[in-house]
Amino acid sequence: MPNPALIPTFIRELVVERTLPREPEPDLVMADPEQVAAYVEAGRIDGVMAAAYLFHSAQASQVIQRCKSVLDLGCGPATQLAQIAELNPDVHFTGVDLSSTMLADANKHILKLGLTNVQFRQGDITTLEVVDDQSVDAVISTVALHHLPTLQHLENTFKAVRRVLKPGGALYLTDFGRLKSLKSVIFFAYMNARFQPHLFSLDYERSLRAAFLKEEFADLTRRLLPGDASLVATFKVPFLVIIKTADKPLPASLRERLKTMRQALKPRYRRDLDDLRRFFRLGGLRHDPFA
Numbered sequence: 001m002p003n004p005a006l007i008p009t010f011i012r013e014l015v016v017e018r019t020l021p022r023e024p025e026p027d028l029v030m031a032d033p034e035q036v037a038a039y040v041e042a043g044r045i046d047g048v049m050a051a052a053y054l055f056h057s058a059q060a061s062q063v064i065q066r067c068k069s070v071l072d073l074g075c076g077p078a079t080q081l082a083q084i085a086e087l088n089p090d091v092h093f094t095g096v097d098l099s100s101t102m103l104a105d106a107n108k109h110i111l112k113l114g115l116t117n118v119q120f121r122q123g124d125i126t127t128l129e130v131v132d133d134q135s136v137d138a139v140i141s142t143v144a145l146h147h148l149p150t151l152q153h154l155e156n157t158f159k160a161v162r163r164v165l166k167p168g169g170a171l172y173l174t175d176f177g178r179l180k181s182l183k184s185v186i187f188f189a190y191m192n193a194r195f196q197p198h199l200f201s202l203d204y205e206r207s208l209r210a211a212f213l214k215e216e217f218a219d220l221t222r223r224l225l226p227g228d229a230s231l232v233a234t235f236k237v238p239f240l241v242i243i244k245t246a247d248k249p250l251p252a253s254l255r256e257r258l259k260t261m262r263q264a265l266k267p268r269y270r271r272d273l274d275d276l277r278r279f280f281r282l283g284g285l286r287h288d289p290f291a
């Protein structure tokens, strides 16, 4: 290794790994109707998020088997929550969100699907005041934590999770991980730009810029969450991280259903799903429910 001081500056610029500074989301709670509509549309109509939804539904289902009550932090329009709830009809789900715009949409969605195992509470996930101590069997959360303004808020959220979770409870928390270079942020944010509303691409870019580092998630997991919770990330670029407790075997009927749902995806989204499976497997995730 040559003495770094002897390397010309422009070469050092290229080789030294720098980390983009975090840029918190301008709208911490998603309340702007236009922004909410773009998010909902991308999730429900043209299906840009179909692969990610199915991936997380399958993974979360493995974690929450045998649980009776599950709390979803930052449930938003409940597209993800509804899919998990449909797959696990014997489990009761509570979605928590601060945005009344999101919750109105979530309620409509659940009613339309005729789901009776989901309810919503308006509340702040950093305190979870609306939830009693040791009252839930599992806590899940999908792509919501990057909305928190600071690392201290993430720490408070993890403390609140620990408080409301029953001893031995299950966890499935997933969010973006902050990327090291702007080039990677732009690549991931705009790779599907042709197929999604522009506001959604902008929202995605902001989300990636607001993400916490994998190392920050790892540190808080070690310090604040139950000992059996561990972190995995996509290899080699940690653009998604998952903090989870152990998987339990899925009933054969649910496995079959997930495989059928994978087959029913448009080919492009099926490829996206298989990429997610591959990048997480390389990152150390075990028990692929689609295998």
Ligand SMILES: C[S@@+](CC[C@H](N)C(=O)[O-])C[C@H]1O[C@@H](n2cnc3c(N)ncnc32)[C@H](O)[C@@H]1O
Pocket: 028, 029, 030, 031, 073, 074, 075, 076, 077, 078, 079, 080, 096, 097, 098, 099, 102, 123, 124, 125, 126, 141, 142, 143, 144, 147, 148
């Ligand atoms: C990107 S959406 C994710 C929605 C959903 N989990 C999904 O997978 O599609 C993030 C949600 O977190 C909510 N949120 C942000 N900060 C919050 C807080 N402190 N307490 C509760 N909800 C919050 C926002 O209102 C928004 O609905």
